[in-house]
Amino acid sequence: MAERKLFAGHAVRRLRRGLALTQAAMAESLGVSASYLNLVERNQRPLSATLMLALAETFDFDPRTLSAGEPGGGEEAMRRRLADPLFADIDIDRSELQEWLAGAPGGAEAFARAFDRLGGAAALPGAGEDPGTAVRREVERWRNHFADLDAAAETLADELRIASSDLFGAMTERLRVKHQLAIRVLPIEVLVGVRTRLDLHARQLQLSEALDPPSRVFALARQLGGEARAEIDALVRGAGFADRVAERLYRRHLTGYFAAAGMMPYARFLRACEATGYDLELLRRRFGASAEQVAHRLTTLQRVGARGLPFFMxxxxxxxxxxxxxxxxSGSPLVESAVPCPLLDAYAAFARPDERIVQLVELEDGSRWFTSSRCVAPPGGWAGAVRARFVVTLGLAASAAKGLTAARGLDFGGEAVPVGLGCRACTRADCPQRSAPPAGRAMLVNEREAGASPFGFAVD
Structure with a gap:
């Protein structure tokens, strides 16, 4: 796949103003023309690798801040916010959005924060931003790829492989020797309602016997996340959360990211993905991970110079x-649906728990997406206890999915299922599955006619 062009004029402009330089002065230092730098700052030209290197060498500029500093999380994140039913009657095309981000990055960031705060405060008027929303926004700013954590996890994984081919055993020994922690598996009647517990008094990491092998390894890997404390602390400080709950949720996400990266080290995992056509079942067995853990990991493969396919989950x-x-x-609008479209075959996975359900779908904007869904169940407890069931769906732009093992035999040029972003955001007039009219459209009732849907509405 061709590399995605990076438009980061706001970041270059912020750097220049922070250094109190004119465009002419900065351009001279970088060895480019002032007119070219002006086009970059206005997002009329992408930030080239040569210019990025010159910025790094001349002004000690960290390129990783580009993805973290885009107003509102960048163009795709803003586009997903504008897909909210609240704006259904407003037509904002891509060029308008790009001009907004380039010309008024502060205003775009202010809009994003206000939108997110109102979205999180819907249940409790007057409340602040929901901590989960705040954390997700921060993860999205980094596109769920944290290069420093991946590097630290790869170093740890290499050291563990040298120690033993048994990852659980190697982690157990490292925790014993380096952290003075013993691993103890306890009956579920002892750890009632708890899957893991760190008992510092006894110097034990206690695991419930209900945990399956991938979950046990993941629990040990999370505990070893303390070895990346400096990297995690830096990311948490950079997020600048005012809410302590959000800060703790973000720290938990980063620790889990490190744990998954330790189980599935970036370079080895990406090589395996490419060699197997992203065979999800084979990847799960090769790395001793669960289906959900593999799905999470696939959304993180965005290392500069070694990118994987851009999945969403x-x-x-x-x-x-x-x-x-x-x-x-991925930039997929499907991620932002308040409630996924009922025409997605993902729901069929509940009735076929041992199968992977694949589907080719098409959104109203004409974009096509390949989805792959599987039913998963968290490790259980007592016999007869209520068991949770979820469907994990991985998605990818159809144009990038043709080489996937799971997509073999699928006709990418054939018919695709027409889906929407939930009934309140979808304007397909002939959908027989519709359960509500779209927001922002006048409802029409015709006593003499009945269509495929009982919810008629005005069509532009």
Whole structure:
């Protein structure tokens, strides 16, 4: 795939103003013309690798701040906000959005913060931003790729491989020797309602016997996340959360990211992905991970110079509620649906728990997406206890999915299922599955005619 062009005029302009330089002075230092720098700052030209290197060498500029500093999380994040039913009657095209981000980055960031705050405060008027929303926004700013954590995890994984081919055993020994922690697996009647517990008095990491092998390894890897404390602390400080709950949620996400990166080290995992055609079942077995852990990891493969395919991930329950959503670098509007479209075959995975359900779908804007869904169940407890069930869906632009093992035999040039972003955001007039009219459209009732949907509405 061709590399995605990087438009980062706001970041270059912020750097220049922080150094109190004119465009002419900065251009001279970088060895480019002032007119070219002006075009870069206005997002009329992408930031080239040569210019990025010159910025780094001349002004000690960290290129990683580019993805973290885009107003509102960048163009795709802003586009997903504007897909909200609230703006259904406003037509804002891509060029307008780009001009807004380039010409008024502060205003765009202010809009994003206000939108996110209002979205998080819907349940409790007057409340602040929901901590989960704040954390997701920060993860999205980094496109769920944290290079420093990946590097630290790869170093740890290499050291563990030298020690033993048994990852659980190697982690157990490292925790014993370096952290003075013993691992103890306890019966579920002892750890009632708890899967893991760190008992510092006994110097034990206690694991419930209900945990399956991938979950046990992940628990040890999370505990070893303390070895990346400096990297995690820096990311948490950079986020600048005012809410302590959001800060702790973000720290938990980063620790989990490190744990997954330790189980599935970046370079080895990406090589395996490319060699197997992203065979999800084979990847799961090769790295001793669960289906959900592999899905999470696939959304993070955005290392500069070694990018994987840009997957998104959704975790949905039977009621259509989304408990996890990672856009990664996919830019897919499907991630932002308040409730996923019922025409998605993901729901069929609940009835076929041992199968992977694949589908080719098409949104109203004409974009096509390949989805792959599987039912997962967290490790259980007592016999007869209520067991949770979720469907984890991985998605990818159809143009990038043709080489996937899971897509073999799929006709990418054939018919695709027409889906929307939830009934309140979808304006397909002939959908027989519609359960509500779209927001912002006048509802029409015709006593003499009945269509495929009982919810008629004005069409532009």
């Amino acid at each position: 959704l975790r949905t329950d039977r009621a259509g509620q989304v408990s996890k959503r990672f856009a990664g670098a």
